[in-house]
Amino acid sequence: MSLPDLGRLGFGAAGIGNLYRAMDDDVAAATLGAAWDAGIRYFDTAPHYGLGLSERRLGAVLAAKPRWEFVISTKVGRILEPAANPDGARDSEGFDVPADTVRRWDPSEAGIRRSIEDSLDRLGLETIDIAYLHDPDVYDLDAGITQALPALEKLRAEGLVRAIGVGANSADALAACIRGADLDLVMLAGRYTLLEQPAAADLLPLCAERGVGVANVGVYNSGLLARPVVPETANYNYAPAPADILAKARALAACCADYGVELPTAALQFAANHPVVRTVVVGATSPAQITQTAERMAEPVPAALWDELARRGLTAGGPDRA
Template identity: 40%
Template sequence: MSLTDIVPGRLGFGTAPLGNMFRAIPDADVEATLEAAWEEGIRFFDTAPFYGAGLAEERLGTLLSTKPRDSFVLSTKVGRVILDEPESSEPDFGEKGGLFEHGNPNKILHEWTADATERSIEGSLKRLGVDRLDIVWVHDIAQDFHGDLWVQKFEEARTGAFRVLTRLRDEGVIRGWGLGVNRTEPIEMTLELDEPRPDGFLLAGRYTLLDHEHALQRLLPMAQEQNVSMVVGGPYSSGVLAGGTNFEYQQAPPEIVERVGKIKALTDEHGISIKAAALQFSLAHPVSVAAIPGATRPSRITEDTAALDQSVPAAFWHELRARGLVNPAAPLPIDA
């Protein structure tokens, strides 16, 4: 089944910030933000056990417990299993190491085996308080792995998580599965397999105004040829395209700040928000079905829905391309 048959609307909600990403977020702010998303008509919610060691799933489950299960689409991820025991040492999550230091204290295992996949799904269902999932992504396969270890981990996922999720989809337990990653290579390798076949993928941070060249080279042409769809994660590049200071989970470097400044100057010239430019760019590729920005304030939800609906003049897109601020091969809304 294609993601286009599963995902409702072009705007979803990414719950990574609700796992206390970067900072501790009061429960009241979380509740208000999720309610604002629902009131704005958002019905696609994406989460993961990794986000605060289960905290984001728990918080999302509190909202969803008040809504009819058939009224929303829910995706979560496998590849990290949350244990009941506390973490006793400094966890090694590579570039994501300090993201969720304010989350739950539980120990997290990295594992993509069949057993771990089933345990992960069972844990997610419990934390979310639901009886079924719509989409399951294989999370961060190859994150910070290199050489033989990367091959080993991919093979673990291919013979473990991929096969379990394919079986669950074929049995009708879930509606679809794919990869949820911030690198293009594991998706490309998966699309090269004869089987099992994913229904789509969630690509975080790799198809934005600031970072899209690599995805355009090989991944997106492959996906388009095979009719495999993409959900865009992190359309604001960790926040720097939405007035924040982070890029790739770190403080944005000077060259990124400079490029954002050029884009912002152009959006100001045309009287549009930079969020509108960022969101509509990520959704302009034919493979894109939805974008899932995160938020921790109701006002951000209002901004996101306005950005999606804002009328962006064709002159802006022409100038964006003419000034070399996007790859010439990147599809723009004016090309549709």
């Protein structure tokens, strides 16, 4: 099945699920509105994000938009089930929401179908365009490949979703999934960025060979590349960045500055320009943030910058020939 047009920039909705800190409903709605005004038409969410809060907030905003004008993806693999929470505990997986629900891994066909049905209910939609199996390597990669992916293939054949894929931080896990199923695309987190390109060795050539698109996410490497000036301390892979990683980020920023380009702009566009990348998905927690991201994606970047980054040994090669 041919993939829908995702646009060069997509919106990742983890932040509006209260990732790391709470957000008011009106700020979430305004942020999504700003994304729409910036021309973004691909929106990615998941039950995992805020224990369903992201899906509910996204659905509430998109309900007012023509259904044929946007593409929406969500994820399967984690079922949400009610949980007793008499002490008012908060979620333990990074989202500032009450722990009134628990996540349960269920790669079975029944579990995949239930996940889609529950997501449709939270989103208030009748259809989902893309369904990704979410982080199978975190739970049981073999079960994901042998149980969940055949179930997703069946849902696609039935016309219940337009396209199917897998989302993961591991390039090796995504390659195994591509070899084990007929996928339309993968969501690659943090493994093909301006800072590092391990996916270029095996995964991206495999995607080109099999005709699998890539939704590139985590392109700022946990925020390390998100500012023009690299701070004294920053996160990398969700932990404090070691000295050598900070030094490389500063070298990247300096090279970009030599060509009049800010580091976040180069990070966005490098991640977008590989031939198999269909879109770069970036989150936001304010209208100004997503507006600036869209502006960065549209800025002109001299092609000579990519050559210079490679010449200095900072990247594996230009984004269209890595």
